[in-house]
Amino acid sequence: MKKIKLPHGIPDYNLGEIVREVPNSEPPALPVNKKLKVIGKRIKRIDALAKVTGSAVFTADVQLPGMLYGKILRADVPHARIKSIDISAAEEHPGVFAVHIFEKRYEGANPKKNSPESGYPDVIYAGQPVVGVAAVSTDIAEDAINLIKVEYEPLDFVVDLDRARKPGAPLVYQTDVDQEASSGGEDIEEGLKSRGNVRGPTTRSFYGGPRGDLEKGFKEADVVIERTYRTQVQTHCPLETHGVVVDYNRGHVTIYASTQSTKGTRNDFAKTFNLSKSKVRVISEFIGGGFGAKHSLGSFGVMAGFLSKKSGRPVKLMLDRKEEHISAGNRPNSVQFMKLGAKKDGTLTALKQLSYGTAGIGLGAGVGNIAQAMYECPNFKTEQYDVFTNAGPGAAFRAPGNVQGAFALEQLIDELAVKLDTDPLQLRDKIDKSMIRKVQRERAVQLLNWKKPKKAGSDPGPVKKGIGVAQAHWPRFVNLDSTVEIRVLRDGAVEVRSAVQDIGTGTKTVLAQVVAEELGLKAEDITVLIGDTLFPIGPPSGGSVVTGSITPPARNAAHDIKTQLIELAAGELNTDTDNILTENGWFFSKTDNSKKISFHDLAGKLRVEQITATASRSDDYGGFMVGTVGFEELGAVQFAEVSVDTETGFVKVDKVVAVHSCGRPLNIGQIESQINGGVIMGIAYALYEDRVIDENTGQQVNPNLDQYKMPFTFEVPEIQIELIEEYGARSSTDATGIGEPANIATAAAVANAVYNAIGVRMTELPITPSRILAALNKAKKENNE
Amino acid sequence: MKNKKPKKEKSGSISRRGFLKGAGIAAAGTVIIGSGVAVLESRKSVQNKDFEPKTINISMKVNGSIRQLNIEPRTTLADALRNELHLTGTKVGCNRGACSACTVWINGIPTLSCMTLAIEVGDREVTTIEGLAKNDRLHPLQEAFMDHDATQCGFCTPGMIMTAAHLLEHNPSPTEKEIKVALSGNFCRCGTHPKVIAATLDAAKKM
Numbered sequence A: 001m002k003k004i005k006l007p008h009g010i011p012d013y014n015l016g017e018i019v020r021e022v023p024n025s026e027p028p029a030l031p032v033n034k035k036l037k038v039i040g041k042r043i044k045r046i047d048a049l050a051k052v053t054g055s056a057v058f059t060a061d062v063q064l065p066g067m068l069y070g071k072i073l074r075a076d077v078p079h080a081r082i083k084s085i086d087i088s089a090a091e092e093h094p095g096v097f098a099v100h101i102f103e104k105r106y107e108g109a110n111p112k113k114n115s116p117e118s119g120y121p122d123v124i125y126a127g128q129p130v131v132g133v134a135a136v137s138t139d140i141a142e143d144a145i146n147l148i149k150v151e152y153e154p155l156d157f158v159v160d161l162d163r164a165r166k167p168g169a170p171l172v173y174q175t176d177v178d179q180e181a182s183s184g185g186e187d188i189e190e191g192l193k194s195r196g197n198v199r200g201p202t203t204r205s206f207y208g209g210p211r212g213d214l215e216k217g218f219k220e221a222d223v224v225i226e227r228t229y230r231t232q233v234q235t236h237c238p239l240e241t242h243g244v245v246v247d248y249n250r251g252h253v254t255i256y257a258s259t260q261s262t263k264g265t266r267n268d269f270a271k272t273f274n275l276s277k278s279k280v281r282v283i284s285e286f287i288g289g290g291f292g293a294k295h296s297l298g299s300f301g302v303m304a305g306f307l308s309k310k311s312g313r314p315v316k317l318m319l320d321r322k323e324e325h326i327s328a329g330n331r332p333n334s335v336q337f338m339k340l341g342a343k344k345d346g347t348l349t350a351l352k353q354l355s356y357g358t359a360g361i362g363l364g365a366g367v368g369n370i371a372q373a374m375y376e377c378p379n380f381k382t383e384q385y386d387v388f389t390n391a392g393p394g395a396a397f398r399a400p401g402n403v404q405g406a407f408a409l410e411q412l413i414d415e416l417a418v419k420l421d422t423d424p425l426q427l428r429d430k431i432d433k434s435m436i437r438k439v440q441r442e443r444a445v446q447l448l449n450w451k452k453p454k455k456a457g458s459d460p461g462p463v464k465k466g467i468g469v470a471q472a473h474w475p476r477f478v479n480l481d482s483t484v485e486i487r488v489l490r491d492g493a494v495e496v497r498s499a500v501q502d503i504g505t506g507t508k509t510v511l512a513q514v515v516a517e518e519l520g521l522k523a524e525d526i527t528v529l530i531g532d533t534l535f536p537i538g539p540p541s542g543g544s545v546v547t548g549s550i551t552p553p554a555r556n557a558a559h560d561i562k563t564q565l566i567e568l569a570a571g572e573l574n575t576d577t578d579n580i581l582t583e584n585g586w587f588f589s590k591t592d593n594s595k596k597i598s599f600h601d602l603a604g605k606l607r608v609e610q611i612t613a614t615a616s617r618s619d620d621y622g623g624f625m626v627g628t629v630g631f632e633e634l635g636a637v638q639f640a641e642v643s644v645d646t647e648t649g650f651v652k653v654d655k656v657v658a659v660h661s662c663g664r665p666l667n668i669g670q671i672e673s674q675i676n677g678g679v680i681m682g683i684a685y686a687l688y689e690d691r692v693i694d695e696n697t698g699q700q701v702n703p704n705l706d707q708y709k710m711p712f713t714f715e716v717p718e719i720q721i722e723l724i725e726e727y728g729a730r731s732s733t734d735a736t737g738i739g740e741p742a743n744i745a746t747a748a749a750v751a752n753a754v755y756n757a758i759g760v761r762m763t764e765l766p767i768t769p770s771r772i773l774a775a776l777n778k779a780k781k782e783n784n785e
Numbered sequence B: 001m002k003n004k005k006p007k008k009e010k011s012g013s014i015s016r017r018g019f020l021k022g023a024g025i026a027a028a029g030t031v032i033i034g035s036g037v038a039v040l041e042s043r044k045s046v047q048n049k050d051f052e053p054k055t056i057n058i059s060m061k062v063n064g065s066i067r068q069l070n071i072e073p074r075t076t077l078a079d080a081l082r083n084e085l086h087l088t089g090t091k092v093g094c095n096r097g098a099c100s101a102c103t104v105w106i107n108g109i110p111t112l113s114c115m116t117l118a119i120e121v122g123d124r125e126v127t128t129i130e131g132l133a134k135n136d137r138l139h140p141l142q143e144a145f146m147d148h149d150a151t152q153c154g155f156c157t158p159g160m161i162m163t164a165a166h167l168l169e170h171n172p173s174p175t176e177k178e179i180k181v182a183l184s185g186n187f188c189r190c191g192t193h194p195k196v197i198a199a200t201l202d203a204a205k206k207m
């Protein structure tokens, strides 16, 4: 072990240094961004050229010789026993090479026992895959699908959260179930029992279980607020749908996948088809978005596997937009019963949360750890239940649980501020122990020239303006399956190799930056080869783990390479290794500037054609901080300004101010882009998106982009971003992700702004014009009484 | 002009595209659009076991060169470009006119290639994202997209660029509002809109 001194704190606030004991293999401390050349700058994405010229090859674009196109016949009933399946006409259809019937379900929760008599799995949601076809074109595969006859014996079904909770509701599963959590960051507790369709409760997270004594806490309170909040089901809608090309051939399997986890996809496939992991290769060079839904192989991937195995040909199977909506994941809805107690001075005395949500046939409808972790409150209890319905399985979705949880918690805190007639920022100063959010609030006060918001609903005239604030909390996760190999070739080429994928967040570019900084090169000098399981293992793109997990080993491996090159340079320049400096692609003698050799020329002197160094993610400097709240988390504060037309109920978001931090920022442009994306998705969640299932048929009525309401250019407001550099001395790069924190607070900030505009609290998402008008009418009636 | 507001698909009826494709089969190569009844009939013929996909030969001018295609009449322009000509820069996001990811130019006019049959193109010229750069010189908009980080996953990017580039051809100094109008049908789940608008303003300045 050795001791190094690292930057610690926030520039222009409390920046200092801290000594940490680290393994000898760790590189020297990286100075603050101001002193660096490539890190922390606006560096162009290294794959931008491929994206703007159309040469980027996504999974949807992959074409292999002899490739077939797969298509899935999905059940059009929400709950049924399959009596018979006739595929004979499809098999004979010209152009069809393989037909496969699913003998079991490859999605949702796993019942402890389930043995239907027909030999086929029961259908438990409308959209469940039943049969797959591989043919020479998608059109012909579709024709063949139309020739398949499935006889269903319909069963009673339930799609509504409240109805499914009632005693006597049709059961989705007959027994207790379990489900492995994906790598997307959703919390699924094992071994819980079900009563009817209701499973749980979960009462703890990694921040611990209940604390204190609720009853005592509410007794001590001067103010008690009780409210029920409801959030809707949101679908991920990545523009590139889920899909794979599977080539099950030649003793090994190659899979091109639009995935957030090459590792997860490979492991799923190996397990399902009983193959060694080393017989399965997964490649994902460009991925058209994921947002949490693309962590596993998926039932479609299993189907493509069977079809390729049967036909002996590569099979491409991309979901169409409707399949994407009904079967490929969603953010579960929630109903959250909240009760908060506080003293007159704002001190929280008790917080109780009871929630139900449905991830359809899957698990993962918890509302996160935000109520537990964000504010100091000695007496706290949560009970979170999963409710099964006959609907497509949920999936991790950008800050799973915490987006739903923030909508309730942050409105509750806002309501408390109004009740106590205090500034919502000052209230948070009192109850929020997070140092980073304190600085963020201070920065926002200056930036916005912040004053206590005007009295709610006090604007004259029909169009009323309002401002609202809300905060985000997300734990700083690290994934240890993060390994990077770096190669230098004799022509001076530098390669970075890892199985980690870039789903549009900019992983390729930050890897290039970190390695370039270490080697004294430019980002564009680095070739980044990622998204392939032939390379060393990489973390999944979920939970905002990638940047904090993969960039430290990248720097460590680059440092190892640099050490090898310095040794070579010292020999070439006839000096000591201590006397060598690297800068701008040159190796210098510190004492004699004229003695120098370029990176390129030095590489030419390598003893072998290629040198290589590999590093894996070390433990955090100072040890992992599991379950601590405050400085260590990825906090954020966001503000929304809205206009509400009280005659039409129409809400327009005029502006969002987002104050964020992600440790040491690596690429400013990319961070801004992610924050923009999180904010826009949050606005969509607040005002537009809503998966609607018809209770009479069990079918989603809006399964395409023209029906499922989304923001386009006119719905996107001005977004002002303030990024705060924050050094925590946690790793050799000290960087973290930003994807999830950017999405957590927005909907709550919009809801608080709407309250400030109209003086009526909107407790249900999405905040549609009809809900606004209904709420205004209700308030008017109550006032008249 | 570009078809921004497609007809909605009512369940149980025939979608516009399904209609076009069905008509394509019925009319085998001609562009006569039949009645709904004819379409249903053609659907039946698909169900007939004797049915064999009939392909036809057409030629199409794409990005300056004449290309030969052997396709089923029901093949959309998007599928023809992507699967037959391997021009996969054109993306399909919704396959029914709701996202504009598939925007190409036909005779310089932005068109949704998922809502167009390949056989409809006739002797008009198709330009795709691959054909936007001239003599290896990027279009200023492509440069601006890179400079402003206007791509995230990049799946909507070709459609965004083809739409915005057309705007700049006809309106060299558009206002922010005009850019928003032009791009109002382009869906982006990653949230690149603010940077796409900034990039378009910047490209206009440089053109």
Ligand code: FES
Pocket (backbone or CB within 6 Å): B091, B092, B093, B094, B095, B096, B097, B098, B099, B100, B101, B102, B103, B112, B113, B114, B115
């Ligand atoms: S508009 Fe053509 S793919 Fe969406």
Ligand code: FES
Pocket (backbone or CB within 6 Å): A239, A288, A289, A504, B151, B152, B153, B154, B155, B156, B157, B187, B188, B189, B190, B191, B192
């Ligand atoms: S960049 Fe991903 S959809 Fe627009």
